[in-house]
Amino acid sequence: MAVALKKNQVADASVAPRWHAHAREIQKFGTVIEDLPHALGANVRVEMVKALNQLLADSITLRDMYKKHHWQVSGPTFYQLHLLFDKHFGEQVEIVDTIAERVQLLGGVTVAMGGDAAEMTKIARPPRGKEEVPVQISRLLEAHKLIIQSCLDLAEAADKAGDQGTNDLAVSDVLRPNELQSWFLSEHLVEMPLILDK
Known part of the structure; x- marks a missing residue:
């Protein structure tokens, strides 16, 4: 049943949401704001941002790989790894x-x-399908190794450039948690008998 609306029952178009908005970018990727109240010069910030974005792309990939493996893990260690992968995913989100x-x-x-x-990550893309647990763990360890090395390189470059904030982030906020996660994962690949021989 069609309802006829009176003219005063239709809102003015100026209060309608503007949801078809398209505009130019206000800042291009790969650039930094020139005039910031920051002690570091623009050239240093450009280099740090480039390295941080690479670390970010790799960390996003690792984060998502943890969720993939959380969903797809199977086998006798399903419960433990299902929980561990999700815990590590949450830490990678941070x-x-x-x-x-x-x-x-x-x-x-x-x-x-x-x-x-x-497009940016250096971490090899896993297949869409399900993989065996040792392969899942191996992929995660390889990703961690790449990120750990990136942290070491970034910390050194930041120190030389006088960017102590990025140096601290690379070591304290990224390197150390990735080392800890690597340790938890690598212990699952140690061959240990379930029953001792007498």
Whole structure:
């Protein structure tokens, strides 16, 4: 049944949501804001933002790999690994956010979309399908190793550039949690008999 509306029952178009908005970018990816109240010069910030965005893309990939393996794990260690992978995923969410905020603080633009992170990451893409537990763990360990080395390189570069904030982030907020997660994972690959021989 069609309802006829009187003219005064239709809202003015100026209060309608403007949801078809398209505009130019206000800051290009790979640039930093020139005039910031920050002790570091723009050239240093450009280099730090570039390295941080690479670390961010790799961390986004690792975070998502943890969720993939959380969903797809199976076998006798299902329960333990299902919980561990989800715990590590949550910790990686925090790491990703911390890196992204540092990029923004330095006047840069963060890599943010999954597709963009997938194009930038140095971590090999796993197949869409399900893999055996040792392969899942091995993939995660390889990703951690790459990120740990990136942290060491970034910390050294930041120290030389006088960027103590990025140096601290690379070591305290990214390196140490990734080392700890690597340790938890690697212990699952130790060959240990379930029953001792007499």
